[in-house]
Amino acid sequence: MAGNIFGKMAADTLGLSDIGKIIAPQDFNKVDGDDYIMHEDGEKIYFVIKSKTDEYVFTNLGLIHVDGESAVSKKRVVKRHEFYSENVHSVTLETAGTVDLDVEIKFSFGNNSFSIDVDKKQIEQLKDLYKALFEIGKIQHKNNKSYENGINSLNMANEAVSKSRIEGNVALTLEDITKFNFSWMNNMKEQFSNKDFGQVFEKYINN
Structure with a gap:
């Protein structure tokens, strides 16, 4: 135990640790990431964590x-x-223990996992980010379920049509059905795939 404590203290003294700092909103324009914001698409920064390397x-x-x-x-x-x-x-x-210098937030974007250490003095601000990300994940999960239900309904309708007798020009009817399916799936995707979660960040992030 003592070895771990002294090892961690030595790492911080030597600059080997990589504990992140939460950047204040007035300094967002000073971070490298600001250069890659899609201002043309209405993109806005809500939270920044900066460490020695990332x-x-x-x-x-x-x-x-x-x-x-x-x-x-x-x-x-x-x-x-x-x-x-x-x-x-x-x-x-993950909150800090008695001797810890940092707290840790973990999350995943799709198949990409992240684990970020942050100065434990900034735990209250990190809690805001935790709540925002958790809420975004919950909304996305609900949207995915709604999208799946919509697709299942479409498949059931297509199955019913396939069992019925088609009158008139079969080729034109199939073309109309294909166009309808394509339009339906695109509309469902747009309806249940949020691009902008600014309202969630504004609700939970206290800048």
Whole structure:
């Protein structure tokens, strides 16, 4: 136990640890991730965590991860994860123990998992992010269920049509059915795939 404590203290002293800091809103324009915001599409930053190597920029449209190789390298890889195409899930928050210097938030965007250590003095702010991400995941889960129900209803209707006798021009009828299915699926996708979760962030993030 003592070895772990002293090892962690030494890591912080030597700058080997990578505990993130939550950036104040007035400094959002100073982080690297701000350069990749889609202002033209109404994208807005709501939360930023910055460590020695990485930046995690949460916007109304998703997450911009500015991935650094090391604290001494200037090389960065910018990765974008959007709510429209990736579901948020497995959101957890691990609070600090007596000797811990950090708290940890974990979550996933689709198949991509994240684990971010944050200064434990900023736990109250991190709780806001936890609540926002959890709520977004809940909304997406509900939307997915509604979309699945819609597709199942469409499949049932198609099955009923396939068993009925088609009168007139069969080719034209099949073309109409195909167009209807395509339009139905697109409308369902648009209706139950939120692109913008700004309202959720505004509800939970106290900037």
